[in-house]
Amino acid sequence: MSDTTLDRATETQEQLRDFVALLKPRVMSLVVFSGLAGLLVAPGSLHPFLAAVAVLCIAVAAGGAGAINMWYDRDIDAVMSRTRARPIVQGRVAPEEALAFGVVLSLFSVMVMGLALNWVAAGLLALANLFYVFVYTVWLKRRTPQNIVIGGAAGAFPPMIGWAAVTGSVSIESLLLFALIFFWTPPHFWALALYRSGDYARAGVPMLPVVAGEGATKRQILLYSLVLLPLAPAPALLGTAGIVYGATALVLGLLFLAGALAVLRAPSGADTDRAAKRLFAFSILYLFLLFALLIVDRGEGLIGGLGLA
Ligand code: HEM
Numbered sequence: 072m073s074d075t076t077l078d079r080a081t082e083t084q085e086q087l088r089d090f091v092a093l094l095k096p097r098v099m100s101l102v103v104f105s106g107l108a109g110l111l112v113a114p115g116s117l118h119p120f121l122a123a124v125a126v127l128c129i130a131v132a133a134g135g136a137g138a139i140n141m142w143y144d145r146d147i148d149a150v151m152s153r154t155r156a157r158p159i160v161q162g163r164v165a166p167e168e169a170l171a172f173g174v175v176l177s178l179f180s181v182m183v184m185g186l187a188l189n190w191v192a193a194g195l196l197a198l199a200n201l202f203y204v205f206v207y208t209v210w211l212k213r214r215t216p217q218n219i220v221i222g223g224a225a226g227a228f229p230p231m232i233g234w235a236a237v238t239g240s241v242s243i244e245s246l247l248l249f250a251l252i253f254f255w256t257p258p259h260f261w262a263l264a265l266y267r268s269g270d271y272a273r274a275g276v277p278m279l280p281v282v283a284g285e286g287a288t289k290r291q292i293l294l295y296s297l298v299l300l301p302l303a304p305a306p307a308l309l310g311t312a313g314i315v316y317g318a319t320a321l322v323l324g325l326l327f328l329a330g331a332l333a334v335l336r337a338p339s340g341a342d343t344d345r346a347a348k349r350l351f352a353f354s355i356l357y358l359f360l361l362f363a364l365l366i367v368d369r370g371e372g373l374i375g376g377l378g379l380a
């Protein structure tokens with residue numbers, strides 16, 4: 072192979088990597104997993120191919136919204152150390168190209184969901200996508216410290232979308248899964264914001280630790296952890312999951328609460344940063360485990376949900 076062919080291959084690979092980065096793939100992993108859980112625990116069955124299409128649509132719509140978010144936020148992303156290396160900021164992807172990429176993916180995923188599954192799931196998918204772009208990114212992120220409480224609802228839709236892909240409807244059970252992520256998001260994000268508050272202050276983004284201070288943020292984290300404690304086991308009461316899920320969710324909730332208390336008690340500075348980093352990491356593990364348990368504890372739902380029964 073000649074040097075120019077090799078150069079071109081490397082360039083294509085790097086471009087591909089940049090476009091994948093626009094989709095925020097790491098955050099997407101949990102979005103997709105929670106969507107899959109919603110799909111698997113829903114009553115009814117779906118052909119495995121259609122189940123795969125539905126999950127792929129959730130991933131692509133979330134990725135499309137992520138690309139549009141990166142286009143809109145390119146000014147503040149350039150100021151924050153965590154986001155400085157992103158492709159648009161580094162000039163490796165043109166802003167208009169990222170925007171077009173995000174819009175096309177968003178439209179495509181909603182259309183495919185509607186045509187292949189049903190229009191309730193497609194409508195919810197569009198709502199989640201629009202909520203992240205317009206309500207969170209454009210409207211609230213730069214205006215109020217409640218940005219992630221309200222705007223964070225976008226990320227709570229995936230299990231409801233998975234559920235609707237199977238059933239064509241919204242139900243009390245899928246609303247409960249929505250509520251679970253909705254109340255999980257503030258402690259998840261504010262833990263990170265505590266040790267990244269310098270970044271947000273520099274960028275002029277009014278995240279809670281910047282606007283209300285460290286103490287108020289820690290108390291809010293504790294409050295939401297208290298709400299999660301009875302909420303997470305609740306699917307066991309509705310029959311969406313079994314007793315194994317319910318008991319483990321309670322234990323996980325107690326561990327979450329212990330993490331929030333450790334953050335509250337930690338003195339300002341390095342100790343707070345350390346406790347907040349641990350809580351942030353645990354928040355991700357917590358949600359992954361909850362949804363994994365939900366799937367496992369509904370073994371017969373899993374088999375039925377994929378039409379394998
Ligand atoms: C408005 C709501 C949310 C905000 C503001 C937020 C913010 C963030 C931020 C800033 C990070 C760090 C990413 C990085 O290091 O580049 C992060 C990580 C993460 N978030 Fe969230 N998040 C939100 C909701 C969610 C939701 C709903 C999910 C999934 C259900 C989620 C899943 C994750 C995961 C899996 C990571 C770890 C990614 C990694 O390994 O870096 N987040 N989040």
Ligand SMILES: CC(C)=CCC/C(C)=C/CC/C(C)=C/COP(=O)(O)OP(=O)(O)O
Nearest residue numbers: 098102132133136140196199200203225226
């Ligand atoms: C269609 C669909 C299912 C959408 C779900 C969208 C989704 C993943 C929402 C979660 C919200 C999120 C990742 C916020 C990141 O905040 P930020 O954008 O302020 O983070 P940043 O500072 O890293 O850019």
